[in-house]
Amino acid sequence: MVSWVSPKFSKNRVNRAGKAIGAGEASAEDIEVMENWRASHAYVLNTFQATLRKRSKGSTAAVGTRLKRRATIENKVRRFPDMQLARMHDIAGCRIIFDTIEELLEFRGGLHQARFNHKRRGADNEERWNYLVNPKPDGYRGVHEVYEYDVRSEGGKTWNGLNVEIQFRTYAQHAWSTAVEVAGLLTLNKPKFGQGSEELIGQFRLASELIARHFEGSKSCLPDFSLSEVKDKFRECENSTRILELFKRVNSKVVDIDFRKNNVLVFPYVRVEDENTSDLEVYSFDNVFRAIERYNALEEKMSDRADVVLVRADSFDNMRVTFRNYFADTTDFVAMIQEALA
Numbered sequence: 001m002v003s004w005v006s007p008k009f010s011k012n013r014v015n016r017a018g019k020a021i022g023a024g025e026a027s028a029e030d031i032e033v034m035e036n037w038r039a040s041h042a043y044v045l046n047t048f049q050a051t052l053r054k055r056s057k058g059s060t061a062a063v064g065t066r067l068k069r070r071a072t073i074e075n076k077v078r079r080f081p082d083m084q085l086a087r088m089h090d091i092a093g094c095r096i097i098f099d100t101i102e103e104l105l106e107f108r109g110g111l112h113q114a115r116f117n118h119k120r121r122g123a124d125n126e127e128r129w130n131y132l133v134n135p136k137p138d139g140y141r142g143v144h145e146v147y148e149y150d151v152r153s154e155g156g157k158t159w160n161g162l163n164v165e166i167q168f169r170t171y172a173q174h175a176w177s178t179a180v181e182v183a184g185l186l187t188l189n190k191p192k193f194g195q196g197s198e199e200l201i202g203q204f205r206l207a208s209e210l211i212a213r214h215f216e217g218s219k220s221c222l223p224d225f226s227l228s229e230v231k232d233k234f235r236e237c238e239n240s241t242r243i244l245e246l247f248k249r250v251n252s253k254v255v256d257i258d259f260r261k262n263n264v265l266v267f268p269y270v271r272v273e274d275e276n277t278s279d280l281e282v283y284s285f286d287n288v289f290r291a292i293e294r295y296n297a298l299e300e301k302m303s304d305r306a307d308v309v310l311v312r313a314d315s316f317d318n319m320r321v322t323f324r325n326y327f328a329d330t331t332d333f334v335a336m337i338q339e340a341l342a
């Protein structure tokens with residue numbers, strides 16, 4: 001029988017642990033509290049991924065899930081000192097990717113009508129996390145929903161109150177997001193967090209605008225720029241950053257694996273100034289608890305040398321699509337930008 005990790009500490013205790021971690025004053029118990037809270041989200045994550053897969057069955061939509069990395073949680077509570085760890089809504093994350101915006105919106109609308117008790121946070125403000133209507137200043141586009149787990153069954157009530165974030169994207173939007181993350185893995189910049197080269201950050205804003213206009217008949221974060229201005233400014237940035245050329249040179253090699261649904265991906269920090277290949281390690285498990293155990297051990301051991309992430313997918317191809325960033329796969333992004341510039 002499957003035995004899921006359940007929350008052992010009160011939300012007040014979780015919040016105190018988050019405050020201590022954010023202040024750099026965490027005790028061993030604070031870390032234990034945070035780790036238990038994070039691991040407890042695996043249960044609600046499993047519930048929601050099953051729902052998304054069932055509702056998208058027969059379509060071309062791709063579904064993936066991940067637990068937020070320890071380092072990312074720690075970084076977030078440091079950057080936002082007022083954040084309550086027990087209210088952090090994206091520790092458990094589901095991602096579903098569609099061919100078109102129309103398909104995305106139709107699916108999202110159907111999910112709103114689903115007959116379950118889970119509470120959709122921000123339901124009174126439909127556009128709160130709608131980055132299609134209001135793109136982020138950095139160029140991010142997509143729609144987020146946050147659900148609070150709520151069931152009546154005795155077996156599931158232990159996890160009531162935990163949150164899961166669902167990201168809805170098109171493949172075009174996903175290509176852009178992947179490229180931003182890969183740039184963070186392969187350079188000294190972190191454009192996803194607005195850190196590093198202002199020129200590179202600006203180039204990704206321009207890239208978002210190009211993709212939105214050329215492939216989706218929409219606009220992004222630079223609506224007042226003419227198309228010719230967007231193209232000219234992007235080319236100017238590329239002459240300096242050479243990020244497209246960088247992406248073209250990067251290869252991730254993945255050995256054949258005996259694929260199972262629960263996977264730990266390890267992407268070593270490799271700077272392409274020194275090498276043009278980076279090896280992704282994949283550890284695959286039938287049992288989610290063995291996967292979590294290996295994940296925790298690798299994250300502890302390699303936190304300063306690699307990105308370690310726990311993901312779930314139905315197939316190797318599905319995993320590669322939904323988590324392209326860990327395969328350093330920017331092929332779609334480069335092709336889209338080249339077509340949009342032509």
